[in-house]
Structures are given as C-alpha cells and as structure tokens.
Amino acid sequence: MDRLIYTAMTGAKHILEQQATTSNNLANTSTTGFRAQLDSFRAVPVISDGLPTRAFVVDATVGTDFSTGALQMTGRSLDVAVQGKGWLVVQQPDGTEAYTRSGSLKLTENGVLQTQNGLNVLGDTGPITIPPDINLTIGTDGTISSAPNTGQLNSVNVIGRLKLVNPDENNLVRGDDGLFKTKDGVPAENDPNVSVVDGTLENSNVNIVDAMVSMINLGRAFEMQMKLLQNAESNATKADQLLALS
Known part of the structure; x- marks a missing residue:
C-alpha cells in the first residue's frame, strides 16, 4: 500500500x-x-x-x-541577433562572463554598451564604449563601426568588436537570471565562425x-x-x- x-x-x-x-x-x-x-x-x-x-x-x-528562434527585423542600430549557434558575452556584477542571445542593446549616459538589464556587453578587450553623435553599424562578424553625423560622413572608424563565442552546449548551465554560464567556470574563447545580423532580434524558441x-x-x-x-x-x-x- x-x-x-x-x-x-x-x-x-x-x-x-x-x-x-x-x-x-x-x-x-x-x-x-x-x-x-x-x-x-x-x-x-x-x-x-x-x-x-x-x-x-x-x-x-x-x-x-x-534550437534557434525566428528572427524579427527592427531596423534599430543597437539591435543584433546571433545567426545559428553562438552567444553574446556580457559581464556580470561580480566580473565574471555570462552568455545571452538577447541582443536588444542600449547605451548608458557615458556611452557604455549594455543589455536592457544593465549588464556591460563585452568585446575582444572588455566593455565597449561608443563615442557620442555617431552613426553606428554592426557588421556580421561583430565589428562595431561608426561614421560622424557631421563633417566627413565617409570617414568610418572601427570602435571595437563584439565577443562572440560558441561553447559546448553540454557545458552550459542556466542561472536564475536566465543567463548561461560554463559549468567549469572557464570563459569561452572567441569563435570567428559566429555571425550576427544588425537591426534584428531573435524571438523566443x-x-x-x-x-x-x-x-x-x-x-x-x-x-x-x-x-x-x-x-x-x-x-x-x-x-x-x-x-x-x-
């Protein structure tokens, strides 16, 4: 019984x-x-x-x-979606790396590139700072370029590059905040095969x-x-x- x-x-x-x-x-x-x-x-x-x-x-x-979700065009320069496998890298308050597919980004008053939740988006050399009064574009390889709104409009400068990674999915664990981390705590390396689409967001799967x-x-x-x-x-x-x- x-x-x-x-x-x-x-x-x-x-x-x-x-x-x-x-x-x-x-x-x-x-x-x-x-x-x-x-x-x-x-x-x-x-x-x-x-x-x-x-x-x-x-x-x-x-x-x-x-599995990947459907892509939706927004036309917003600070919206970016990862194509296929891969992740954007953000910096948590304790300084460690975490991974997300949410590419709806924003700029702080100091020009620091962040997620909508206020986490710094990491580039190849750390957090990315965007100068004021520029036209921003993000290339398929994550390269962030700028052109001034005034003066020589054909003058394009490379500001930085998004850190794009593709760690083994079996080594990823979801945190309570919805972000993913590696189980062993070792930061993932840059993956040149990961590409992004500017002006687009990925929907939930x-x-x-x-x-x-x-x-x-x-x-x-x-x-x-x-x-x-x-x-x-x-x-x-x-x-x-x-x-x-x-």
Missing part, C-alpha cells in the same frame, strides 16, 4: 513543479532570445535499512532547448501550442495521481474493516 502512496505522492508533487517550468516557458514566449527549459521524470529507489522495495518520482531537469498541450497533459496527470491516492485511502479503509471483522 505504501508503495502506491510513495509513487502517487511524489508524482503529484513533481508534476506541479513541471507545470511551473512550462508556465515559465509560456511567460517568456515574447522574451528576446529566450531558450525553453526541458524536464523529465525518473524513478529513484528509496534507500533504507530494509529492502529497496519502494521508489519515488523525481523531476529531473534535462536541460535547455538550444518556445512553441506556444506545444506548451499549452503540455499544460493540459500535466493537469490530467495530476488528477490521475490524486485518484491513486484516493484509491489507496479506500483500500486501507476496507482492509481495516476486514481486520475488525476478523
């Missing part, structure tokens, strides 16, 4: 956790460069002094869906239809686990009645 209770109880608990993951994916369908989270269930035996006759369910996070179907299936699975617990309670009540009669 308690085997059934173990399975149904832990199954219901982790179904709720998986629903939270699916809800988070749905909430980020409009988040630029968002990568959907993936989960799966697995059975784990209960280790005790007795025989391992009981098992419970664990929601094991498989990882992340790294969450499939809304699949996520909604998953929510429905998880709701039905939760109801099934609740019925199993009710059946276990009913069986226990009938067993007590039989023992009382004997």
